[in-house]
Amino acid sequence: MAHYEAPIRRPLVTGDKTYHDVTLDIVAPVEGRANKSWWLVFSIALVAFLWGIGCIIYTVTNGIGSWGLNKTVGWAWDITNFVWWVGIGHAGTLISAVLLLFRQKWRMAINRSAEAMTIFSVVQAGLFPIIHMGRPWLAYWVLPIPNQFGSLWVNFNSPLLWDVFAISTYLSVSLVFWWTGLLPDFAMIRDRAVKPFQKKIYSLLSFGWSGRAKDWQRFEEVSLVLAGLATPLVLSVHTIVSFDFATSVIPGWHTTIFPPYFVAGAVFSGFAMVNTLLIIMRKVVSLEAYITIQHIELMNIVIMITGSIVGVAYITELFMAWYSGVEYEQYAFLNRATGPYAWSYWAMMTCNVFSPQFMWFPKLRRSIMFSFIISIVVNIGMWFERFVIIVTSLHRDYLPSSWTMFSPTFVDIGIFIGTIGFFFVLFLLYARTFPVIAQAEVKTIMKSSGERYKKLRESGQSLVGTGADPRTSGGPVKINLDGAYIAKPQEVAAGETVIPEDTHGNESLVNRLGIFDAATQKADDLKVINGIGPKMEEKLNELGIYTYEQVGKMTSVEYNLLDNLTGSFPGRAERDDWAGQANNLK
Amino acid sequence: MASTVIHAIYSDDDVLMNAVKEVRKKHLHINEVYTPFPVHGLDKAMGLAPTRLAITAFLYGCVGITVATLMMNFIMIEDWPQNIGGKPSFSYIENMPAFVPIMFELTVFFAAHLMVITFYMRSKLWPFKKAENPDVRTTDDHFLMEIDATGKDGKELADFLVTTGAVEINLIANEA
Numbered sequence: 226m227a228h229y230e231a232p233i234r235r236p237l238v239t240g241d242k243t244y245h246d247v248t249l250d251i252v253a254p255v256e257g258r259a260n261k262s263w264w265l266v267f268s269i270a271l272v273a274f275l276w277g278i279g280c281i282i283y284t285v286t287n288g289i290g291s292w293g294l295n296k297t298v299g300w301a302w303d304i305t306n307f308v309w310w311v312g313i314g315h316a317g318t319l320i321s322a323v324l325l326l327f328r329q330k331w332r333m334a335i336n337r338s339a340e341a342m343t344i345f346s347v348v349q350a351g352l353f354p355i356i357h358m359g360r361p362w363l364a365y366w367v368l369p370i371p372n373q374f375g376s377l378w379v380n381f382n383s384p385l386l387w388d389v390f391a392i393s394t395y396l397s398v399s400l401v402f403w404w405t406g407l408l409p410d411f412a413m414i415r416d417r418a419v420k421p422f423q424k425k426i427y428s429l430l431s432f433g434w435s436g437r438a439k440d441w442q443r444f445e446e447v448s449l450v451l452a453g454l455a456t457p458l459v460l461s462v463h464t465i466v467s468f469d470f471a472t473s474v475i476p477g478w479h480t481t482i483f484p485p486y487f488v489a490g491a492v493f494s495g496f497a498m499v500n501t502l503l504i505i506m507r508k509v510v511s512l513e514a515y516i517t518i519q520h521i522e523l524m525n526i527v528i529m530i531t532g533s534i535v536g537v538a539y540i541t542e543l544f545m546a547w548y549s550g551v552e553y554e555q556y557a558f559l560n561r562a563t564g565p566y567a568w569s570y571w572a573m574m575t576c577n578v579f580s581p582q583f584m585w586f587p588k589l590r591r592s593i594m595f596s597f598i599i600s601i602v603v604n605i606g607m608w609f610e611r612f613v614i615i616v617t618s619l620h621r622d623y624l625p626s627s628w629t630m631f632s633p634t635f636v637d638i639g640i641f642i643g644t645i646g647f648f649f650v651l652f653l654l655y656a657r658t659f660p661v662i663a664q665a666e667v668k669t670i671m672k673s674s675g676e677r678y679k680k681l682r683e684s685g686q687s688l689v690g691t692g693a694d695p696r697t698s699g700g701p702v703k704i705n706l707d708g709a710y711i712a713k714p715q716e717v718a719a720g721e722t723v724i725p726e727d728t729h730g731n732e733s734l735v736n737r738l739g740i741f742d743a744a745t746q747k748a749d750d751l752k753v754i755n756g757i758g759p760k761m762e763e764k765l766n767e768l769g770i771y772t773y774e775q776v777g778k779m780t781s782v783e784y785n786l787l788d789n790l791t792g793s794f795p796g797r798a799e800r801d802d803w804a805g806q807a808n809n810l811k
Numbered sequence: 812m813a814s815t816v817i818h819a820i821y822s823d824d825d826v827l828m829n830a831v832k833e834v835r836k837k838h839l840h841i842n843e844v845y846t847p848f849p850v851h852g853l854d855k856a857m858g859l860a861p862t863r864l865a866i867t868a869f870l871y872g873c874v875g876i877t878v879a880t881l882m883m884n885f886i887m888i889e890d891w892p893q894n895i896g897g898k899p900s901f902s903y904i905e906n907m908p909a910f911v912p913i914m915f916e917l918t919v920f921f922a923a924h925l926m927v928i929t930f931y932m933r934s935k936l937w938p939f940k941k942a943e944n945p946d947v948r949t950t951d952d953h954f955l956m957e958i959d960a961t962g963k964d965g966k967e968l969a970d971f972l973v974t975t976g977a978v979e980i981n982l983i984a985n986e987a
Contacts, residue, residue: 243952244951369882379886382896387912394919405927440936668952
């Protein structure tokens, strides 16, 4: 059928996963509780964020003079951090838009988180120009609105104003793109939620998504058109950021290579940050089956290619400086490579051009630890790239008497660390409350690229009907023609009903799951399974269920029998996926 | 008038696709199909008209570029022409290159946002909107086909739907 994919392609979803498994795996971090390490990292990020807020307040009350700027270097960490964060914000849209246009299915496992990263990092970037205004409450002056000075308008010839339009368009379009994709996934969480508060929140977030055929048809069209719009948009954003420099007359900035060079650098740093975040996230929320080694490898290849493009740009800059014959231009580059900031220039070269070359080796680019280290190295390198472009071009200007160095104050450092803290606060909250993988989209590729279905197809089987999961369906066809239909299982208060005396169903339940023999088998601790408490374990034991093996055999038929017998929390076992949990424990 | 519908629930996308074709062959009216993910080709199989959202996006884009052009012309040329960096603003066409970034951004801005708003309006998606999928399993791994059963023999329909692979069939009477 239409699900064919060449067998040579590696599966994008590994393991024996059905549609229902995708639901369970994606919803697990949202329905579960945060562990200790999440709280630890969150607290650290929160402290850094609060420290940053303190430094921002200090800046606003004391003025920009509290930064390390001087009359020669009038732009330093603020713009470095701004460009760094905007650059990181490029990978999300690139992954979701460009890879969608190229029909790259592997994007589906990572696009949601990459877009979240984009939005969160553009938020960080946006902070810097606003703080740099000195009087942030007047930030609305950048908008073209009639003002109290008569009809004096903003200057639309200035790249700084183009930036305002580019970044705000980019942020708002990315947000809408992200949210539209989230609707079906929020709806999935909503329809599983049992706690009233959770249900309310996810109903609100999902905008009442119902999944009609017409909705899906529109959804797919909107995604495609948004991808088509976002692709030139993402390229325009960093192009315009580079205009901030390229349209000036400063040696080292005044170059036509800047737009493509900045865009490649942005993709480079964005993919590195995606790798940093996802390598940790796949582990923490157990999504290794969806974000596979193959995904990491493909991202590493993008990092290698864009890193090399950046390398070519660095060398072209040097060549053009020499070839131009302009001695100021020549000196700017000589100074970068051999002057007092040579250490940052060579740090940049090593991190951005040399280190990604390791990715030519399949063994290295498939190593998770190595990929993680390189991703951090690239993030550092790309920060230094912006520092080199900005500070080393400024600190020795046309007048040797005003030559100086730049050293950041604690406020500069504090604000930068604060934005990193803010970024991680947002990302950590996202990882606990949002569906971190576009599960509806992943379900569309299960039959073509899921390992389970690839194996079924290779064994010559038809895939028709294989979407059914024994845990949610099976048994005889249910026909209800009297019109009284209840979609949701009835809620029963805890401990209200106990096991009915009639054990008629019990026998059939134990017969189905296998009889526990106390002489040869050992009883397992069923309480380990999430959803089984001491009371429920007792009930299960009374029914003759003692082992993970028995629980692991349960399907929707057994769940229904069990619900009839115990009467407490109908649907609980299915929702918590006891069978799946027990199979993992076996 | 009381109308009745049948909700036929399927547990597989391929089975659903075949079922939709079978049901259409029998000239039964499919009111709606609820699925947990986009089933490719389902809209064609159901006979849904193609969506015109892409066309609206193009039109909104045209509005955006027009707005940008008029705005730049008014602000930079007509209302307060300035000489910025030795480049006087007296003619729109001569100053246009400096406005290209704004024209581009506003085109994208209008096209993207107005298209998405149109989509939300047409598909009735907004905060506090109540979901309308009749069964919560349709966002997990079940597929629900709603068939108009007014004035039809429910028993006969149910027997037919079983042959198309439905795993659950519910007859629902709607008042009014």
